[in-house]
Amino acid sequence: MIQVGQRQLGASGIMVPSLGIGIWSWGDRQYWDYGQNYTREDISQAYKVCLDAGLNFFDTAEIYGSGMSERLLGDCMRADGRPIVIASKFAPLLLRFSARSLLTALDHSLERLGVERIDLYQIHWPSWRIGIQPLMDTLAEAVRSGKVRAVGVSNYSAVQMRMAYERLKRYEIPLASNQVHYSLLNRKPESNGVLAACRELNVALIAYSPLEQGLLTGKYRVTLANEQPITGSRRFIPAFSTAQRQKMEPLMETLTQIARVHDKTCGQVALNWLLEKDEHIIPIPGARNMRQAQENTGALGWRITPEEQKRLDTASELWL
Structure with missing residues (x-):
């Protein structure tokens, strides 16, 4: 079996595999074409492959597939029976005017997942309407109620996560994580202070889109004789344009x-x-079928060398 290292969700006391699984695509028909490109059976197989490899940390959200992602994860968990670590998120949508709406949303997520407690509950993005302090106060209430083990944020800047950290400290609750976009094609956490803040405050950096929706797998390279066609919603993403993919060729x-x-x-x-960049980082690549799950597991059990790390740093400097 692959040796899967463990990493901490900040100072929460929760240990997770060094690689998690992002399940934004599970049940999503609008962007990912659930039901056409892949099925519930594909998801069940991906889930089993992940657990067989020791990858039992799954990141979902109430808005993924309009709640379907949480439902599918709950179904897989009950069918398989093995314990997993669940992360989900509250979406501060425009029609949600109060931080108290978080508690109702949390109850709905618990119901869809079919569990009594979520291991990591995160704010999906900053909300100017509600504000950081009221959201942290309500997250603390969710922890005290026993419905949440640890709390995190997502898409927060270094300044915003420091504010969240300080507010939670009033309740003696650590900020466990900040989930941000981080990959070789988006190294902004290194230059905008987020990674440095995670190191200083002992907060896990959960890296979403670490493969840039397939761009870093190489299957969309412009130099391929059998170049993968850009279909679906990817056609409208600037990074998938021919000009941008040509810029990626040295990398x-x-x-x-x-x-x-x-x-x-x-x-x-x-x-x-x-x-290898930092022990605070926990990438969460997606896996909506067996092949993708198996591909992810192959990132574990070995290491690139420091010299190779430097080569990749240099080749990706455009995206710092």
């Missing part, structure tokens, strides 16, 4: 060279780069 070539040395894939190297 993709570096990934390819390192992958050959280790007998790995480009995507596995890209995930390993994140894992």
Whole structure:
């Protein structure tokens, strides 16, 4: 079996695998074409592969698939029976005027998941309407009620996460995590202070889109004779334009060279780069079928060298 390292969710006391699984795509028909490109059976198989490999940390949200992601995760958990660590998120939507709406949303997430407590409950993005302090006060109430083990934020700047951290400290509750976009094609957490703040405050950085929706796997390279066509919603994402993918070629070539040395894939190297960057980082690549789940597990049990890390840093400087 692959040796899966463990990492801490900040100072919460919760240990998770060094690699989690993001399940934004589960049940999402609008963006990911659930029911056409993949099915409930595909998701069940992906779930089993993940648990067989020791990857039992799943990140979902109330808005993923309009709640379907949480329902599918709950179904998989009950069918399989093995324990998992669940992270979900509250969405501070425009029609939610009060932080108290979080408690109602939390109850609905618990019902969809079919559990009595969520391990990590996060604020999905900052809300100017509600404000950081009221949201942290309500998160503390959720912890005290026993419905949540640990709390985190998502898409918060360094300044915003420090504010959240200080507010939670009033209740002697640590800020466990900040979930942000982080990959070789988006290294902003290194330059905007978020990674430094996570190190200083002992907050986990949960890295979403670590493979950039497939771009870092190499299957969309413009140099491929059998170049994968850009279909669906990806057609409207600037990063998938031909011009942007041409800019990525030096990075993709570096990934390819390192992958050959280790007998790995480009995507596995890209995930390993994140894992080796800092012990506070927990990447959460998606997996909506068996093949993707197996691909993710191949990022574990080995390490790129410090020299290879530097090569990738240099090749991805455009995205700092």
